[in-house]
Amino acid sequence: MTRQELLKIAQSWFTEQGWKPFKFQKDTWKAYLQKKNGLLNAPTGSGKTYALWVPIVLNYIKNNPDYKTRSKKGLKAIWITPLRALSVEIEQAAERFARGLGTNLTVGIRTGDTSQKERAAQKKSMPDLLITTPESLQLLLSSKNYDKTFENLEAIVVDEWHELLGSKRGVQVELALSRLKTVSKNLRIWGISATIGNLQQAREVLLGPKSEALQNSELIRANLKKKIKVKSIIPETMEKFPWRGHMGLHLLDEVVPIIKSSKTTLLFTNTRSQCELWFQKIISKYPEFAGELAMHHGSINKETRLWVEQAIRNESLKAVVCTSSLDLGVDFAPVETIIQIGGPKGVARFLQRAGRSGHQPGKESVIYFLPTHAIELIEASALQKAVEKKAVEDRIPYLLSFDVLVQYLTTLAVSNGFFPKDIYPEIKSTFCFQAMTEDDWCWLLNFITKGSQSLQAYDEYKKVEIEEDGRFKVNHRGVAMRHRLQIGTIVSDAxxxxxxxxxxxxxxxxxxxxxxxxxxxxxxxxxxxxxxxxxxxxxxxxxxxxxxxxxxxxxxxxRMTFSAQMSELLREEMYLASEYDATSGKSEELSALTGIFDRQKKESVIPKSDEFLIETFKTREGYHAIFYPFEGRFVHEALGSLLAYRVSLLSPISFSIAFNDYGFELLSDQEIDMQQVLDNNLFSAEFLMDDLYKSLNATEMARRKFRDIAVIAGLVFTGYPNKLVKSKHLQSSSQLLFSVFRDYEEDNLLYLQSFRETFEHQLEEGRLRQALERINNQKMIWRNCEKPTPFSFPIITDRLREKLSSEKLEDRIRKMMKSLDS
Known part of the structure; x- marks a missing residue:
């Protein structure tokens, strides 16, 4: 059958459904049938499943002309998804097309939810298409004779690649692909990603830098003109001193009419606790919603989550309060309205959530933005512009994640065993490990066989044996079982x-x-x-x-933080607010904040683009110094500690530090000599790493990070199902190992990794450096104020929240507001 004939079959099936394929779908079919690899950039709800499943089936028809009467058994394609919830959707779409063309192709799911009975059946006979997660794929690689299972594999599709890219689960996928490229000779690899800033790099990470797969690949973009309408829910009376404590609940009565006038509404919250709270408050104030309102977040049991997803599909629910558990592709067309409660902290997340409304090609998406405090309206204004510009974040891939590599090597040793000379070039071909040296490799091999230099005396760390023919193999059944139980990179509290x-x-x-x-x-x-x-x-x-x-x-x-993109957009909006007297270009949100801006200007200033604002004032708590970089809470946490340390070098003074996404506060019982701070260039990026080490107690942060690394690398065992090890015991075991490496083996790669990850991922060292360079080029505006300003108020109340119960906090804030208004 020619390529044109094959494409005609797909076109006819689409016509039968009353559909018309998009250009990006047809481009992907063509590229796949030309034996190309690639990355498809397409938004949720645009028909991306059919973009890749269709050519996989067409290719099968081409290679098996008698496909209607005979079927060739065995695994032909793997579809990797980051969320188990998505697998049912993919299964339904795949079966619909396979049956529609009269093929006998079977579709199966293998995730953490798959029953033991189903797994046993799959072991005897694999489905033609297997939908699985990164963890379950690694489990398959840990089974005996996995190479036989995968030898006729023709395609791997990695769905929601943008979600996996900036995580260790992405590294798991890279390693699995490096092995399967060797085992399956005719493999085609495709990724599907929503819009991110670094799509070209995303393709390179997926296919491997300098690989043949990358040379023979395409990046296909779905240029669907998706209209997104952002509407802000603006309170009728604007508070003069904004604070976050009420979680947006003061606007509850504004939300209910929106829910009532829509067929189905999703209310997105940023945290599971906020989700619980909103659900409770709506039901208690509006009991008529009982039975029509549900909740969905990752900690609720699977049956309830699936019931909620189905109820949205058949429109038997009026509204669902949810978290990011419904961000990704669960496919339900009827959702009419989205409400985002509080700033989403990132443009990509906001666009993803907006796309759940009008979740069909060509439909307009409507998203309401509900600020949890007044200043968040600036975020709303910034997001309006981000939607117009389609300005989205990069996803930064992990490098040299040796904990994941240790786990992977043990996985291979548990199954068939491996020869280092065969596996080394495969691992070096991945993006994550392209810079690994031969010395690193020798250290890793020593680590899995001898337990590294400082653990040689303990047999429990000697998991892998070297056999006579040089094969690295796990021969102990207990070691193999414990390893399989612990495969994965998602390490959370017990x-x-x-x-x-x-x-x-x-x-x-x-x-x-x-x-x-x-x-x-x-x-x-x-x-x-x-x-x-x-x-x-x-x-x-x-x-x-x-x-x-x-x-x-x-x-x-x-604890979520602003992305770099979001911080930049917010600063631009803030600078615009400083010139807001000029009416042109002023959004509805900025207009609503006129009272707050007037008050801020009266007490202090609104900084312009070339200015950096510092405010100082005294209250009964002590002397406050507030700094406004507008860089997100993680950067502010590091900046606050860094500045406190540098100030203490000038004069002995101790601080408590508070921070939010807009700025940070240093609070002390002594007055800070701010002129001294300005004269000594304390925002310099020089000696940044040294000063961070000393200021943040980086060793303590690395020690906490090491717990996750130790679990992933299998240094500590998390326990058997229903008999998990308590997190405090895990913490103490990993802390003991951390101390051993610190004292006796400072070149231990896992120990060094804990520091590298602390700086690169937790403290965002790159962003911190850029922030310092920007601040250094700005003019310092220091205002010594009489009392807290509208900008400083959210930071102060955030600090109080850590100490007070919600009732006491509200009383305290009411008193504070009264005194400030006087």
Whole structure:
């Protein structure tokens, strides 16, 4: 069959469905049938599944002319997805097309949710298309004779590649692909990515730099003119001193009419605790929504999540309060309206969420922005412009993640074993490990066989044996089993199951939150008020409670920061606000903030593009110095510590540091000599690394980072299912190893990696350096104020929140506002 005949088959099927294929779909079919690899850049809901599954089936038809009567068994294609929730959608779309053309191709799913029975059936006979996650693919590589399973594999599609790219799961995928390229001779690799800033680099990471696959590849863009309408929910009365404490709930009555006038609404929150709170408040104030309102976040049990997703599809729910768990491609066309509660911290995330509305080609997306405090309206104004410019962030790939490599080498040793001379060039061909040296490689081989220089005396670290023929192999069944249980790179705090005393699983919650509660305490979870009865065997046993006041769980993932792109957009908007007297170019959001800007100008200034603002004032708490780089909380955390350390070198003074996305505060019981700070160029980027080490207690941060590295590399065992090791024990085991390496083996690659990741990923050293260079070129504007300003107020209240309960905080803030208004 010629290529034209094959394409005609696909075209006819589309016509039968009443559809018309897009140009990007046809371009992808053509490129695939020309035996090319590539990256498809297409938004959610644009038909990307059919862009790649169609040519895989067409290629099968071409190679098997009698495809309707006979089927050639065995795995032909793998579809990798970062989220288990997406697998059902892909399965349905794939089966629809395969059946529509009369093929006998089978589709199967293999994720953490797949039953033991289904896995056993797959072991005997693999489906033609397997939909799986990066972790489950690694598990397949750990099984005996995996090369036989994959030898006839023709295609790998990596969905939502932008999500995997900037994470260690992306490194897992790179390593798996490096192996499968060798095992499967006719392999074609394709990625699907939403819009990111560095698409060319994303393709290079996926296919491998300098690889043949990259030379023979295409980057295909779906130029769909997606209209996105951003509407801000602006409060009728604007507070003069904005603060974040009410989580946007003061605008609840403005939100309900929007929900009522839409068929289906998704309310996106940034954290699971905010999600729980909004759900509770809507139901308690508007009980008529009972049965029509649901909640969706990653800690709720799978059955409930799937029920919610299905209910959105068949429009039996009016609204869902959710987190990023619904960011990615779960496909439900009917969603009419999106409400974003609070700043999304990044342009790409905002666009992704906006795209869930009008989630069909050609439909307009409508997204409402609800500020949790007034200053967030500046973010709304900045996002309006970002949507127009399509300004999105880069995803920065990981480099030299030796913990993932140690895990991968052990995986290969558990299955068939490996010869270093064969595997080394494959690993070097990946983006992540292109700079690995032969010395690094020898160290890693020593590490998995002898447990590194300082652990040689302990047999538990000698996992891999070197056989007579030079093959590296795990021969101990216990080692192999423990390794398989721990494959993966997502290391979170130990998760405990939440169950009713009488039975019934509700979801999972992080140990660090539950450890703060005592039996009898009431907490909100999955939309219910629950009373803690006891904790037993990694299970939180609860019963329903009728009490109204409850603690809302907070999850470790709740700390989000501005992306570099978002920070830049915000600064541009802020500079515009400084000149807001000129009416041209002034957005509705900036107009609404007139009162706050007037107050800010009265008490201090709004900085212009060439200015850097510092405010000082005294309250009963002490002497405050507030700095405004507008660079995001992670950069401010590092900047605050750096400046506090440099000031202390000039005069002995101690500070408490507070920060948010706009700026940071140094609070002391002594007055800072600000003129001395300005005269001594304390924002210099010189000696940055040395000063950061001393100021931040970088060793302590690296020690915390090392826990994750130790778990991924298999240095510490997280436990068996239903008998997990408590996180405090994990922490103490990894801290002990960290101390051993620090004292006896400073060149240990995993020990060094913990520092590198602390600086590169947690402290964003590159961004920090750029921020310092920018500040150094700005004119310092120091205002000694009489009292807190509107800009400083959110930073002060954020610090108070850490110390006070929500009721006490609201009382305290009311008093503060009263005194400031006088």
């Amino acid at each position: 998760m405990l199951s939440v169950k009713y005393m009488k039975g019934g699983y509700i979801g999972t919650i992080e140990e660090w939150f539950i450890s703060k509660l005592t039996p009898g305490d009431i907490f909100t979870f999955a939309g219910r008020n629950l009373e803690l009865v006891r904790i037993k065997n990694m299970q939180v046993l609860v019963k329903k409670s009728k009490k109204k006041t409850a603690k809302v769980p907070s999850w470790m993932g709740g």
